[in-house]
Amino acid sequence: MPCLAQVALLAGPAMQLRHLEVFHAIMLTGTITAAAKLLNISQPAATRLLLRAEDQLGYKLFDRVRGRLLPTREGQVLHAESERIISGLDNLRKLSRNLGAATSGHLRIAAAPALCVDLIPLAITRFRQKHADVSFEVESRQYADLLRVVLNHEVDLGVGFDIQSHPGLDIQTLAPAQFYGIFPKSMGTQLPAAVKIEWFRKHPFIGLRSDDPLGAAFSAAVKLSGVDLQPIVEVKTNQIALALVSRGAGVAIVDQYTAASLNPDLVVARPLSPRIDFTVQTLRAKHQPASVLARKFSATLALTEKTISGVLGPTDKTYRA
Structure with missing residues (x-):
């Protein structure tokens, strides 16, 4: 499984973990509003994070089509790798909670x-x-x-x-x-x-x-x-x-x-x-x-x-x- 450093190399040195989480949430839900709800943040905050990510990367991750966000070619390539990283982070969070609570x-x-x-x-x-x-x-x-x-x-x-x-x-x-x-x-x-x-x-x-x-x-x-x-x-x-x-x-x-x-x-x-x-x-x-x-x-x-x-x-x- 690739590590965060590998994703950073893939996406560019400026992409941060929070940017990656917003990107992944939009890929899952298709809209900024739904992604913000999934991440438990406001819609303007999600929009700012996406714009900042695209600005720092130097290319668009999504095209706006009829109220929905469709991934660009670059976004599709990035998603293939980022999905594995996000899944690994989720597993890491669960493991850390379980270790502390001794539930598994x-x-x-x-x-x-x-x-x-x-x-x-x-x-x-x-x-x-x-x-x-x-x-x-x-x-x-x-x-x-x-x-x-x-x-x-x-x-x-x-x-x-x-x-x-x-x-x-x-x-x-x-x-x-x-x-x-x-x-x-x-x-x-x-x-x-x-x-x-x-x-x-x-x-x-x-x-x-x-x-x-x-x-x-x-x-x-x-x-x-x-x-x-x-x-x-x-x-x-x-x-x-x-x-x-x-x-x-x-x-x-x-x-x-x-x-x-x-x-x-x-x-x-x-x-x-x-x-x-x-x-x-x-x-x-x-x-x-x-x-x-x-x-x-x-x-x-x-x-x-x-x-x-x-x-x-x-x-x-x-x-x-």
Whole structure:
């Protein structure tokens, strides 16, 4: 698409953008009066702009025939190029408005698997209720992969747990969070309001591997408690632990977002005593400025997180979207 400089060369160095807009409006409408109305200016102002353009160019753009303006040969040649420029300017104006209002666009999100079950889907649903023209691409990523895709600018926003400080990352805390115990439904009547870590030693325990920050945070807290938990099954993700518990394979300790997604007909959840905390964080490449769209989605994400974190408590409650 030609740029304004190219149109200027075509039309002569004196043709201005406002002249071009009046010229284009007359080509569309056929009269000065209709062109002025289209541009929301007075008819005398439109006439002056056209005369000034023709005077500066040194040739006529229109012939006056029976009350209408018919383009000259020069006007026809100019119109073929100017139409593309005006269309491009309209698209540019729409794009600039949409960027500021975050009404359209595309967001690429990568998040920890546990956050892709409820938090991210619910946040996207809420966001699109107000921004229906925004599309999303969502990836579930383990810790190392999450860092990689953010650092490589493959996504606009990452969301994870207990992200360690990194020189290439801008890390923001989204919310504090905690671990919950999850148990087969049949055990519900045996459970206290809050469960101590040592209680899990009496039952088949399904453990989370400690090779990412979330697993490491849990392992460190258990070690401080002095309790030796020997898992019968060790899993990579909390969702696998939840699936095993729902089938009666044992008990587990998972993040609150996984606990919030449980099926209440199969699984019950309880907070831990004392509680074990971690943080949920957003991350992006440090030298990649956050778009208006990404900032607004992050705000929706924070509000959605409060909805989820507020539904699990001392009693058996489950999250409903």
